[in-house]
Amino acid sequence: MLSKLHSFGVSGIDGYLVTVETHISGGLPAFDIVGLADSAIKESRERVRSAIKNNNYSYPSSRITVNLAPADIKKSGAVYDMPIMLGILECSNAIPKINDNFAFAGELSLDGHVRGINGALSMAICAKENGITHIFLPLENANEASVIDGIQVYGVSHISQVVSYLKDNTTLSAHKYISNENLDKFLDYKDVKGQEEAKRALEIAASGLHNIVLCGPPGSGKSMLAKRLPSIMPPLSLSEAIETTKIYSMAGLLEKNSGLINQRPFRSPHHSVSTAALTGGGPWAKPGEISLANNGILFLDEFPEFHRDALEALRAPLEDNKVVVARANQTHTYPSNIMLVGAMNPCPCGYLNDDFHHCTCTARQLDSYKSKLSGPLMDRIDIYVNVSSVKYEDLVEEESFSETSSSILERVMVAREMQKERFKGYNITSNSSIPPAQIREMCKTTKSAENVLKKAFNNLGLSARSYDKILKVARTIADLEQSKLIEEIHMFEAIQYRNFDRNL
Numbered sequence: 345m346l347s348k349l350h351s352f353g354v355s356g357i358d359g360y361l362v363t364v365e366t367h368i369s370g371g372l373p374a375f376d377i378v379g380l381a382d383s384a385i386k387e388s389r390e391r392v393r394s395a396i397k398n399n400n401y402s403y404p405s406s407r408i409t410v411n412l413a414p415a416d417i418k419k420s421g422a423v424y425d426m427p428i429m430l431g432i433l434e435c436s437n438a439i440p441k442i443n444d445n446f447a448f449a450g451e452l453s454l455d456g457h458v459r460g461i462n463g464a465l466s467m468a469i470c471a472k473e474n475g476i477t478h479i480f481l482p483l484e485n486a487n488e489a490s491v492i493d494g495i496q497v498y499g500v501s502h503i504s505q506v507v508s509y510l511k512d513n514t515t516l517s518a519h520k521y522i523s524n525e526n527l528d529k530f531l532d533y534k535d536v537k538g539q540e541e542a543k544r545a546l547e548i549a550a551s552g553l554h555n556i557v558l559c560g561p562p563g564s565g566k567s568m569l570a571k572r573l574p575s576i577m578p579p580l581s582l583s584e585a586i587e588t589t590k591i592y593s594m595a596g597l598l599e600k601n602s603g604l605i606n607q608r609p610f611r612s613p614h615h616s617v618s619t620a621a622l623t624g625g626g627p628w629a630k631p632g633e634i635s636l637a638n639n640g641i642l643f644l645d646e647f648p649e650f651h652r653d654a655l656e657a658l659r660a661p662l663e664d665n666k667v668v669v670a671r672a673n674q675t676h677t678y679p680s681n682i683m684l685v686g687a688m689n690p691c692p693c694g695y696l697n698d699d700f701h702h703c704t705c706t707a708r709q710l711d712s713y714k715s716k717l718s719g720p721l722m723d724r725i726d727i728y729v730n731v732s733s734v735k736y737e738d739l740v741e742e743e744s745f746s747e748t749s750s751s752i753l754e755r756v757m758v759a760r761e762m763q764k765e766r767f768k769g770y771n772i773t774s775n776s777s778i779p780p781a782q783i784r785e786m787c788k789t790t791k792s793a794e795n796v797l798k799k800a801f802n803n804l805g806l807s808a809r810s811y812d813k814i815l816k817v818a819r820t821i822a823d824l825e826q827s828k829l830i831e832e833i834h835m836f837e838a839i840q841y842r843n844f845d846r847n848l
Contacts (some may be wrong), residue, residue, distance in 0.1 A: 347365070353675065367411075379419065388422065401693075403669075422461070424449070426480065426503065426506070446480070458502060461482060464486075468488075472492055481497060491513070530574055542731045548817065562694045563733070574641065587638065588605045588609060591636060592605060592715045610640055631667075635678035641685050655716075658724075659720060659721055699732070728840040789831065792831075797839070815838075
């Protein structure tokens with residue numbers, strides 16, 4: 345007897361169809377699984393055998409061969425337990441022939457309970473693309489998968505539910521998506537005293553999705569400012585939410601019964617993080633912190649203290665908005681459309697050019713500290729802003745005005761709407777991602793603004809990339825002012841955010 349059932353594999357963050365072929369023949373009892381299966385899949389033999397016997401189904405004393413097709417793609421995980429068991433039952437005539445529009449994925453416990461898996465959302469998308477109408481998944485993964493329209497998702501907690509549905513036409517209701525809105529309250533900029541220049545720079549960064557570095561002495565509020573950045577970021581679009589959720593689902597970081605991620609990610613790895621943890625890696629090339637921050641913020645506190653090779657690994661993702669993780673047996677490409685936010689001290693002791701403290705660093709220490717951040721990496725930073733120490737008057741003044749995040753967000757949304765209108769017909773989402781071929785078309789300047797940029801380019805010795813960055817930032821500043829052209833004042837402000845060009 346031969347059975348063919350549909351299941352799924354996940355490569356990177358994209359699902360692909362796997363056919364689970366089960367054949368029972370005469371000969372000595374044996375159970376073989378072929379098709380480039382890893383150890384977790386090969387161990388399915390014991391889980392499936394125990395689940396069948398513990399639920400009083402007949403286990404065949406024959407030769408069982410399971411093939412996972414396509415056989416030339418490496419497969420991993422325990423997602424094939426459910427289809428393997430159902431294939432054996434179908435070959436044994438314990439259940440009728442299974443509809444070709446059905447697909448199955450789930451890990452089994454020894455008593456037949458179905459455990460959660462990774463990548464359920466990617467599997468649901470793959471099912472729809474391949475014309476599969478019904479998929480059976482673990483109950484804890486049903487909500488994330490049911491966000492995809494056009495397919496019926498059945499969440500099951502025990503294999504007996506699937507068997508009863510297939511054998512006796514027992515009613516099993518398709519799961520209806522439940523939106524679990526994240527009620528986490530963002531930190532608010534109204535709690536930050538002073539630092540108006542830094543707030544302005546962060547508003548520009550959020551409006552155009554620009555990379556930004558905050559430089560200032562210890563205690564000046566750099567981390568406090570950065571951690572409130574999500575409160576002024578525009579909400580995720582549906583496509584961004586699906587893409588972000590796919591990454592977290594693949595990485596096994598979604599909570600049970602969760603739906604789409606509806607807030608932009610904010611990742612803040614420690615400066616001791618390895619290059620592989622930052623970019624992605626491991627035996628199965630899983631996504632790293634850069635990809636986990638996709639469509640959100642990657643905050644690197646103590647920016648120069650990160651390992652040099654880890655920082656240099658940021659260069660390609662910041663330019664290409666993707667991370668390519670290559671291993672001996674596979675290569676995966678993960679999206680990395682991130683906003684990089686770095687926080688650093690101006691020198692090792694932290695008090696260079698500070699009004700209230702004396703810098704104790706030697707010239708050699710200063711040179712060594714600056715060299716930790718290479719020119720090519722800093723060239724990919726759009727905005728560099730100095731954060732000065734907070735004045736006493738700002739801290740104690742009860743009536744001191746401090747704008748709320750909601751009012752800043754209103755201006756950010758206006759700027760984003762201008763960009764949305766400008767980029768109609770283009771595969772561009774923000775000013776920071778304008779390609780060089782369209783930069784002159786998208787960033788039109790007045791004659792006086794063009795002259796200002798020309799002088800800055802010659803006097804500061806800017807690179808071609810710095811030229812593009814200034815134009816993109818100036819375009820965002822003009823959007824905040826609802827100006828169609830980049831004016832002279834917009835250009836001056838954009839140029840002042842390239843302070844590090846004078847020091848590298």
